[in-house]
Amino acid sequence: MTLAGRIHGKIIELDKPVATPLEGKRVRVVLEVIEEDEQLDASAQATAWREWAERGPQGPIDDDGEPEFP
Secondary structure (H helix, E strand, O other): OOOOEEEEOOEEEEOOOOOHHHOOOOOOOOOOOOOOOOOOOHHHHHHHHHHHHHHOOOOOOOOOOOOOOO
């Protein structure tokens, strides 16, 4: 079974619920980055915006050593 989701610290938030036979079971998780330039469907995009609006940005914005704008 392959599911997509996002990592938040020690928590992995899946895009879809896990099938009932796996509920509560110990599982092996293999992480692989999904290229962000892949287009989300309209439903996934709406969900992402809603989640961002509910939580907002996390932590300070870091400029990675880039010079400041004038």
